[in-house]
Amino acid sequence: MIRCNVLKLLGVIVFCVFGCTKNADQPLDSVIIPNPQAQIIQLGYFTISSNTQLIADEYFKLSSSFLKNFIENGSSIRLNKDKSESKISFQFDSTIEKEGYHLKISENDIIISAQTDIGAFYAVQTLRQLLPPAFESQTFEDNQIHLQAQEIEDAPQFVYRGMHLDVGRHFFPVAFIKKYIDMLALLKMNTFHWHLTEDQGWRIEIKKYPKLQEVAAWRDETLIGHYNDMPHQFDGKRYGGYYTQEEVKEIVAYASARHITVIPEIEMPGHSQAAIAAYPNLGCTGENPGVAKFWGVFEDIYCPKEETFAFLEDILDEVLELFPSEYIHIGGDEAPKTRWENCESCQALIKKEGLKDEHELQSYFITRMEKYLNSKGRQIIGWDEILEGGLAPNATVMSWRGVEGAVAAAKQGHKVIMTPTSHCYFDYYQSENDTEPLAIGGFLPLEKVYHFNPIPEGLTAEESQFVLGAQGNLWTEYMRDEKQVEYMAFPRAIALSEVLWTSEEHRNYEDFVKRLEHFQKRMDMLNVNVANHLYEIKGTIQSNENGIFFQLKSESNSNPIFYTTDGSEPNLKSYKYEKALSVSEDLLIKAAVFDENGKQISSIFEETIEIHKAVGKKIELSVEPSKVYSGSGAAGLINGIQGSDKRYGDKEWLGFWGDDLEILIDLGTTTQINKISTRFYDAIGQWIYAPSIIEVAVLDSERNNLTKNNATLDDGGKNLKNLEVRVENLDARYIHINIKNYGVIPDGAQGAGHKAWLFVDEIVVE
Incomplete structure (x- = not known):
């Protein structure tokens, strides 16, 4: 049983890091990520030096070898095998759960107790974080390290703790894949989901089908800029690559030595255009569609005929030889049915098998592949679309389009892995700073x-047991190199590691931020390109009976914020932020965070607040915005702040998926108004459509219509549509806006058959 960390609750946890000495009695904050479940600090310290003996039998071979190599490669210290009073020992303890460990540091020894080498390996990762960051870069110069005496009892709360990497859109070398795996090991993650096949490139050698390497692994050119930039432009450069089977074996072995399971993903039936380009007979038309050179969802998918199933079974036979994982990911997502609807053999198969429609045909496809993998002793994982038409009997569901798929699967008794876009898509923007590199969209x-x-809401305690854990997803359409992958993955993957390892009662975001500041020093030594937004400023506008106020805050509260309101750049002579600013007229604020030496350590925050007649008034929505794109809530539509011109996922835009929307604004008293305006996002490549029907009505205090307009939209520039209604000196109290969602996305467009997104920005009343 993990003990409650009383000392930590009192805020007096200390860890001796960065090479402590006997006289180093100044307490230091905890730096361990993910946070251990229980810690007890004791008097004294243990010294690691070349006099320290390492004791471990073959049972703890991987974990003890990792520790020995880490210490000896990172310093001049050489652990010895001779008997010594100073020792580090690994001990078997059957009472500790599989991935748990007990780490005890006393004056004479360090004892790592675990039931498995996996648990011992996680103890080593904890011990590693207690050593100076210089060990990571192999630059530690002292010949000994002093560690604070303490006990840690620890174990993860979820059994599946993973990170994903798409190498289909952009290809990354073996050395980087290993570096990525190293980071997962440091964070105590245990699964690497390797997305190996895509429309834009096939990345794994299959000996029986050499055209997959010769044709499917290469595209003629690649899209420049964002998919929504019209017209599309391309770089004209042939691009591609693949991993040989020997390289795959090397990576799988490398991960295994760090107790990480590699789960390969071989997409089917959709996201298969590259394979069909190599073998056109696998498609329904027999035509060669070419390897895709831009992003999105494509209609050319595998045709469910015998030669296709034989092809996929042959591929899986080679894949199974390379990957010993229990699970094989078969995709199953974003498979348009247009080709199947117009395919004689597909329609004949539907009739022969007594299927209802093409969705049940996909279920037939997935179930057939599951049976094949089950016959080989393996299990399948698929994205939540595999629920459509009926779930394959033993499938595990990765829920990405929200939590609904997870709830449905768990209620049917199926295992679930959570990867919702709302919290786990690390290809989304992580900052509202305009200098952020190009990303697919969203804001996380x-x-x-x-x-x-x-654990999604709506599950009973029994159903919740089917949730294995979660993973972060990195789709690489807009990540051309390794540095960009690192920038998008970290530190968000670090936060996710603590979510999955540490129980909720031992998690605190402010404490995490403090530990992350220290952890980034370790990341710097590892040459990881971390996106450091800890000092970025966030602004929030609030209204109450006393007026309208604007609040500034940075992730790290330990450094002061200075600001200006005259358009000049902030410095130490500017106003020091101490409390929320009262806003009674239009305001331009610029602010930055400065360290104790007076150095600016954040980017400059800039916000314009335009006070109009609806700011701070009452507003009602007929439907709630999507939890993924809830912005600042309904009040955010009349808070005086415009959303970004470039992104729909910031805190000002509100997104609604498939819903019509009615908005009622109550100005509080009869008010003279002249104009009502707003704008909508329009990016069809991301399933976002501006509405075609909008009705704007102005009402008096009795809610009688004073005027009603069927409004039209004007072009507002790239991905924007503007709405403006003039009413000319009208005395009114209420404004009612009725917005008709675009509806179902048409065939041939990205997301065909799905509901369209509606995004609305600030509603300005003048």
Whole structure:
């Protein structure tokens, strides 16, 4: 049983890091991530030096070898095998759960107790974080290290703790894959989901089908800029690559030595255009569609005929030889049915098998592949679309389009892995700073990741047991190199590691931020390109009976904020922020965080607040915005702040999936108004459509219509549509806006057959 950490609750946990000495009695904050379940600090310290003996039998071979190599490669210290009073020992303890460990540091020894080498390996990762960061870069110069005496009892709360990497859109070398795995090991993650096949490139050698390497692994050119940029432009450069089977074996072995399971993903029936380009007979038309050179969802998918199933079974036979994992991921997502609807053999198969429609045909496809893998002793994982048409009997579901798929699967008794876009898609923007590198869209800041609860609402305690854990997803359409992958993955993957390992009662975001500041020093030594937004400023506008106020805050509260309101750049002579600013007229604020030496350590925050007649008034929505794109809530539509011109996922835009929307604004008293305006996002490549029907009505205090307009939209520039209604000196109290959602996305467009997204920005009343 893990003991409650009383000392930690009192805020007096200390860890001796960065090479402590006997006289180093100044307490230091905890730096361990993910946070251990229980810690007890004791008097004294233990010294690691070349006099320290390492004791471990073959049972703890991987974990003890990792520790020995880490210490000896990182310093001049050489652990010895001779008997010594100073020793580090590994001990078997059958009472500790599989992935748990007990780490005891006393004056004479360090004892690592575990039931498995996996648990011992996680103890080593904890011990590693107690050593100076210089060990990571192999630059530690002292010949001994002093560690504070303490006990840690620890174990993860979820059995599946993973990170995903898409190498289909962009290809990354073996050395980087190993570096990525190293980071997962440091964070006590145990699964690497390797997305190996895509429309834009096939990345694994299959000896029986050499055209997969010769044709499917290469595209003629690649899209420049964002998919929504029209017209599309391309770089004209042939691009591609693949991993040989020997390289795959090397990576799988490398991960295994760090107790990480590699789960390969071989997409089917959709996201298969590259394979069909190599073998056109696998498609329904027999035509070669070419390897895709831009992003999105494509209609050319595997045709469910015998030669296709034989092809996939042959591929899986080679894949199974390379990957010993229990699970094989078969995709199953985003498979348009247009080709199947117009395919004689597909329609004949539907009739022969007594299927209802093409969705049940997909279920037939997935179930057939599951049976084949089950016959080989393996299990399948698929994205939540595999629920459509009926779930394959033994399948595990990865829920990405929200939590509904997870709830449905768990209620049917199926295992679930959580990967919702709302908290786990690390290809989304992580900052509202305009200097952020190009990303697919959305907005997922670090704090939101940290507050993710992998157990969805709506499940009973018994049903919740089917939730294995979660993983962060990295889709690489807009990640051309390794540095960009690192930038998008970290520190969000660090936050997710603590969500999955540490129980909720031992998690605190402010404490995490403090530990992350220290942890980034370790990441720097590892040459990881971390996105450091800890000092970025966030602004929030609030209204109450006393007026309208604007609040500034940075992730790290230990450094002061200075601001200006005259358009000048902030410095130490500017106003020091101490409390929320009262706003009674239009305001331009610029602010920055400065360290104790007076150095600016954040980017400059800039916000314009435009006070109009609806700011701070009452507003009602007929439907709630999506939890993924809830912005600042309904009040955010009349808070005086415009959303970004470039992104729909910031805190000002509100997103609604498939819903019509009615908005009622109550100005409080009869008010003279002249104009009502707002704008909508329009990015069809991301399933976002501006509405075609909008009705704007102005009402008096008795809610009688004074005027009603069927409004039209004007072009507002790239991905924007503007609405403006003039009413000319009308005395009114209420404004009612009725917005008709676009509806179902048409065939041939990205997301065909799905509901369209509606995104609305600030409603300005003048």
